[in-house]
Amino acid sequence: MSSQALGSVIGELPEVEGGVDLESFVGTWHQVAATPQPFQAQCVRNVKAEYKLINSKTIGVTNSCDTPWGQPSVVKGSATVKSPASLRVAFDNVPFQDKNGAPNYRVTWFNADKTVALVGSPGKTAGFVLSRTPQLSSAAWDEVSGVIAARGWSPCLFFQTGGPSLCLR
Numbered sequence: 001m002s003s004q005a006l007g008s009v010i011g012e013l014p015e016v017e018g019g020v021d022l023e024s025f026v027g028t029w030h031q032v033a034a035t036p037q038p039f040q041a042q043c044v045r046n047v048k049a050e051y052k053l054i055n056s057k058t059i060g061v062t063n064s065c066d067t068p069w070g071q072p073s074v075v076k077g078s079a080t081v082k083s084p085a086s087l088r089v090a091f092d093n094v095p096f097q098d099k100n101g102a103p104n105y106r107v108t109w110f111n112a113d114k115t116v117a118l119v120g121s122p123g124k125t126a127g128f129v130l131s132r133t134p135q136l137s138s139a140a141w142d143e144v145s146g147v148i149a150a151r152g153w154s155p156c157l158f159f160q161t162g163g164p165s166l167c168l169r
Contacts, residue, residue: 011152013124016107019084022059024114025107026051029130033144033158033166037126042067045162049130057081061089079105086122109147116140118147127153141169
């Protein structure tokens with residue numbers, strides 16, 4: 001496969017236009033696809049992020065998933081707004097994190113009704129497709145794949161939670 005087929009991960013991930021309204025962002029988001037991350041190696045299904053408003057600049061974060069052994073995996077932390085659509089996420093009891101460091105989580109896109117979001121690290125080393133529901137329609141997957149490509153990633157780098165690469169969908 002050529003490097004062009006994989007797409008470019010060079011460059012900065014753009015912020016979603018208009019920024020993020022934290023009050024509307026809170027709640028449960030299902031991770032329906034992501035670029036593989038070592039910190040999620042134990043997650044095979046039911047991957048969720050629960051966001052709760054702490055104040056106008058901070059949300060509480062609870063990430064959870066089911067492991068292959070049928071047990072839950074849960075990590076808690078917080079995210080602090082650093083710019084209109086960029087946050088610094090840090091998890092409790094995880095060493096070598098600086099809660100005051102540079103942004104490491106950027107919201108880059110919402111669908112029209114803000115029920116699907118594309119987020120990732122500013123340098124595009126991580127990417128996540130989040131949805132208010134655990135499954136997307138075929139049309140929604142097509143839209144998401146197009147946005148992933150427009151943001152400089154290849155859809156081939158994203159894997160459906162518990163499933164194949166978006167290239168094989």
